[in-house]
Each structure stands twice: as C-alpha cells, then as structure tokens.
Amino acid sequence: MPDSVPFSAPPTQPALLDAEGAAALVASYAPVSVTAAVKDIGRIDAHMGRFIALSPICLISTADATGKQDVTPRGDPPGSFKVLDEKTIALADRPGNNRLDTLRNLLENPEVALIFLLPGVNETVRVAGTARLSVDPALLESMAVQGKAPKCAIVVSVRQAYLHCAKALLRSRLWSPDYVQPKGAFPSISRMVGDQIGLSEEEKKKREAATEHAYKEGLWAPIQ
CATH class of the missing domain: 2.30.110.10 (Electron Transport, Fmn-binding Protein; Chain A)
Known part of the structure; x- marks a missing residue:
C-alpha cells in the first residue's frame, strides 16, 4: 500500500460560498453566446x-x-x-x-x-x-x-x-502522448482494490489472475 496519499489540495480547506454568494457568482458570468x-x-x-x-x-x-x-x-x-x-x-x-x-x-x-x-x-x-x-x-x-x-x-x-x-x-491534450503513463506506473486494479479493502497477498494474486482472464475471455460474454 502506498506510504502516503499525494493530495494536491491547498494547506487549508477552501472557503465555500453560501447560496446567495453562489447565485451572485453564476450571475456574474458573461451571457451565453447566440450559437x-x-x-x-x-x-x-x-x-x-x-x-x-x-x-x-x-x-x-x-x-x-x-x-x-x-x-x-x-x-x-x-x-x-x-x-x-x-x-x-x-x-x-x-x-x-x-x-x-x-x-x-x-x-x-x-x-x-x-x-x-x-x-x-x-x-x-x-x-x-x-x-x-x-x-x-x-x-x-x-x-x-x-x-x-x-x-x-x-x-x-x-x-x-x-x-x-x-x-x-x-x-x-487527451489524444496526445504528453500525459501517457508508462506501463507499471500503477499496480493492477486487483492489487489496488485489494489494498483498499484489506485483502491478503494470496487473495490479491488470485484476483489478478481472474481479472487477467476476464480481460482476455470475458469482454463480450460473461465467463462461465
């Protein structure tokens, strides 16, 4: 499991507008274009x-x-x-x-x-x-x-x-390679979910194998 969570929020929680302030903010935007x-x-x-x-x-x-x-x-x-x-x-x-x-x-x-x-x-x-x-x-x-x-x-x-x-x-830049993550930048989804819900290492490996099989054999029909 990762040692720390890479939160990117400011050091304090942001101040939030009340209903009146939020309405005033929305009203301050320029009018919608005709098109x-x-x-x-x-x-x-x-x-x-x-x-x-x-x-x-x-x-x-x-x-x-x-x-x-x-x-x-x-x-x-x-x-x-x-x-x-x-x-x-x-x-x-x-x-x-x-x-x-x-x-x-x-x-x-x-x-x-x-x-x-x-x-x-x-x-x-x-x-x-x-x-x-x-x-x-x-x-x-x-x-x-x-x-x-x-x-x-x-x-x-x-x-x-x-x-x-x-x-x-x-x-x-969704369709450009600028932000493409290299293979292995993240663990498998089975391992990440296993970390989140507290699975054992053995169970993580079983689920990794099952997920890999599902990706190969179960895209169009449920695995029997």
Missing part, C-alpha cells in the same frame, strides 16, 4: 449520427430516485452504438462486475445523459433524454460482437443533442 444558446437541436442529425456510429466509447450518467449520481464508461467497436432514428439511440449492456449501477438507477429514474468521444477528434457529442431497457432479439443481435449478443440494451429517447466544443480535450 451556444441554440445549438441543442433535440435530435440526432447526420453529423451527430455519423459521430456516434464511429465512436468506440461513451460516458453515461444516471441517478437513483434520490438524485445520487453515477457515471460509467461504455466501450465497444465502432458501429455498436446504434442510432435507430433521429430521436432514439441504443447501446449494449456488456458483461461487467454486476454492480449494475446504471441498470438499477434506470429502474428508479429514467433520466440519462451521455457524452460520446471519438479518438483523434477534440469535439464531443452530448445527448440527454430518458431510457428504457430492451431485450428485443433483433436489436441485441445487431449489437453482437464476436458472435456474442448483449443481455440487454439501453434505449434512449433523445431530448437534448448537440456538439460540444473542443476546449476541454485541447486543455487536457
């Missing part, structure tokens, strides 16, 4: 449809009935995220750790928001709407990878859709 104000077209047009069709990864945000939020990445080969029509998109639910944070949240609260990314492109596509689950055989079969269809799909009725500017990805 930004109208760019949400509420549907998937040809440009966003092509972007989503080529995208291999998106981030999906959900919340439970009390508003507690979760954001999770969804990755697939290009073409797996489906634009069914200009108001409907679908994404597969692939095998995971079975926490089912996204699916459980959708049982309580259908509101979702997504950001689609495309490697090498600094703009993103943002979508929001409501979601339901589907086990429609034709839809699931269209999402099959290596002959393995997902157990279900998340089908989103689009309410909001727009292209987002490149500033965040340019600032982060």
Whole structure:
C-alpha cells in the first residue's frame, strides 16, 4: 500500500460560498453566446449520427430516485452504438462486475445523459433524454460482437443533442502522448482494490489472475 496519499489540495480547506454568494457568482458570468444558446437541436442529425456510429466509447450518467449520481464508461467497436432514428439511440449492456449501477438507477429514474468521444477528434457529442431497457432479439443481435449478443440494451429517447466544443480535450491534450503513463506506473486494479479493502497477498494474486482472464475471455460474454 502506498506510504502516503499525494493530495494536491491547498494547506487549508477552501472557503465555500453560501447560496446567495453562489447565485451572485453564476450571475456574474458573461451571457451565453447566440450559437451556444441554440445549438441543442433535440435530435440526432447526420453529423451527430455519423459521430456516434464511429465512436468506440461513451460516458453515461444516471441517478437513483434520490438524485445520487453515477457515471460509467461504455466501450465497444465502432458501429455498436446504434442510432435507430433521429430521436432514439441504443447501446449494449456488456458483461461487467454486476454492480449494475446504471441498470438499477434506470429502474428508479429514467433520466440519462451521455457524452460520446471519438479518438483523434477534440469535439464531443452530448445527448440527454430518458431510457428504457430492451431485450428485443433483433436489436441485441445487431449489437453482437464476436458472435456474442448483449443481455440487454439501453434505449434512449433523445431530448437534448448537440456538439460540444473542443476546449476541454485541447486543455487536457487527451489524444496526445504528453500525459501517457508508462506501463507499471500503477499496480493492477486487483492489487489496488485489494489494498483498499484489506485483502491478503494470496487473495490479491488470485484476483489478478481472474481479472487477467476476464480481460482476455470475458469482454463480450460473461465467463462461465
């Protein structure tokens, strides 16, 4: 386990604004530009449809009935995220750790928001709407990878859709090698989680082997 935590906060906890101060701060920002104000077209047009069709990864945000939020990445080969029509998109639910944070949240609260990314492109596509689950055989079969269809799909009725500017990805230099960490900069995820929850060295090694097997054999279907 690391000897110390590399916190980067200032030496004292920051002062926080009260509700009145926060409202005054927000009001002090410059007005929204005309283009930004109208760019949400509420549907998937040809440009966003092509972007989503080529995208291999998106981030999906959900919340439970009390508003507690979760954001999770969804990755697939290009073409797996489906634009069914200009108001409907679908994404597969692939095998995971079975926490089912996204699916459980959708049982309580259908509101979702997504950001689609495309490697090498600094703009993103943002979508929001409501979601339901589907086990429609034709839809699931269209999402099959290596002959393995997902157990279900998340089908989103689009309410909001727009292209987002490149500033965040340019600032982060996401697609450049500048901040790429060398292999071995971090222990395996099994070892880090093992440190966090107090597993023995033997159990960490077992979980490392199981995770490696899952990465090789269980990306598209659960390991039996």
